[in-house]
Amino acid sequence: MMGSLAVIWAIGRKDLLLEIRNKDVVVAVAGFALLVLVIFTFAIDLNQGNAELVGPGVLWAGIAFAGVTGLNRAFALEVEGSTLEALMLAPISRDLIYLGKALGNFLFIAVAQIIVIPVFAVLFNLVVFRWEMLAISLLTTIGFSAVGTLFAGMSVRVRAREVMLPLLFLPVVTPLLMAAVESTSHMVYGRSWSDMAQWLQLAVAFDVAFLVVSAFIFQHILED
């Protein structure tokens, strides 16, 4: 058990070290998400009256789109260096490779959110520094990286990778996106935990289902 965790951490740490050196993915995700937020403030004619109504939707749409960009970038790096083949040669089981890659992607998207969410709070003038936000953000990011890692691994060898990943990723994460948006809007309206409990449960179910299924299925992606 300890051994598996060490392997997952080793793969995650490898991605993290690479990222600390060239800062490719986090900058892409955070930059893209910030731009989406800024563009939306013009597009929807943002004011005091509608910030609570549209804010959560804009925030999570921005993070979802930016997440796709980041996932594309993360796997493009693997392809450029042919490092995925190297990983496959290592004497470790495929589900651990998957979990390690998912951990890396989770960290990237999480770090990007640490930059994006404060800017969101300023632009939309909403109070978001609360425990609820932390919970929502963690659950959503786990789900994004679980599904995203699987699909990014699949799209690596597709002709139009940049198009294929969002087409696969976005419909599948829609329930998670709904949960994130709905519970965030409960939060900005100042409602209690019990109001958003159902949505948080849904997010937990989504995360568990996809982490387990993807870990099992990932061996079929890396085959041959």
Next chain:
Amino acid sequence: MPKMKFALALIIALTFSVAVAQTSSADHEPPISGIVVGVETDDSGNLTRFAVSDSTGAVNTFTIFDGTEYGLENQAGDRWVSTQGEEPSEAARRLRDHRERFAPITVTSENGTAFSVVEREEGKLETNLGYLFAVFAITWALFFAYVLYMGRKQRVLQHEIARLKCTIG
């Protein structure tokens, strides 16, 4: 195959002709039944105007006066009967409730002023046959397009297979 294409063209042409023929003419003002699509109130929450979309999708806007009568049910089926003069804000609330539930109402009016606003009365059939026709025509057209696509694919493949078998044999 040309026959099928002809049939397809015929279906599409018919759809358009029926859609164009669906313009109804109204000489007097019959009661309008439909769904509430807009409710307007003044500052104290009293109903001032509302809009109803009828079964052909046309939107009618009605103003009201103190004598406008209401007979509207809530989701449980309890009927509320009153007039604009007595309960103008309750009227707005009821109509909003109908809008949210997509519950149909029937309005009698003259020159855009509503006299009575009641729960949809049953038994009046609407001339919305065009929608029914559109569904069958469009979806079957889509279906036949797919069948034609499959047929063509099949023929090309068989032709190719026969050719290759010849060259081998």
Next chain:
Amino acid sequence: MLNKVLDLLDPLLILSAALMGVALYLIFVWVPTETNQGAVQRILYFHVPVAWGSMMGIFVVSGSSFMYLWKKNEKWDRLAVASAEVGVIFGAMMLLSGMIWARPVWAVWWTGEAKLTTALILFFIYVAYLMFRAYFPPGTQRQRLAAIIGVIGAVDTPIIYFAANLWSQAHPPLVTGPAADAESALGSDLGTVLLASTLAFSFLFIYMVQTRYKIRKSEDDLVELKRASSASAMTGAN
């Protein structure tokens, strides 16, 4: 000429054509017009069976994708792609007929309501499935990855359904299936027509999947033949 006629005499095709005739008679002549919605209500007899067909498509895609990953047998992959394609066609018919029904009855073409949202998202997932197959170079890897998307779609379906249900309830309650409640039981006339129509469309669905499966099979045969012919050309040159 005779061969062409014989080709058409597939028993499944005859069965579905006959049932379709019965269903059309029941829909347009036999069943009385519904009093609240008028003629448009007859769209239901088309919309529900087509939706049922697209649901069958999803079941077959996920089932055969799972079987492919397990058994690695080509025929499961063919079945998956055939039913995905037919399911997407049925799904498009479902979305279109639903929208045209909603316009006169709800006064909108579309609302962000639970069942509509679920149907649309599932439609997108299976469109993505087909696009992935179109973009990916042919071979066993494509079959394997496509099967994974099929399985993921199956895992996602109940979650999407549950999520969408937490939203509003403008759609008429489901008439059959796990989420139907006792109050929305249909009148007996309506039920009869719906049953006949659903049967007709089910057989049509099976027939179309079968045809698509055969085409897929001939595509594979063609690849085999091409390989054989290029091999014989090589030996001929020597």
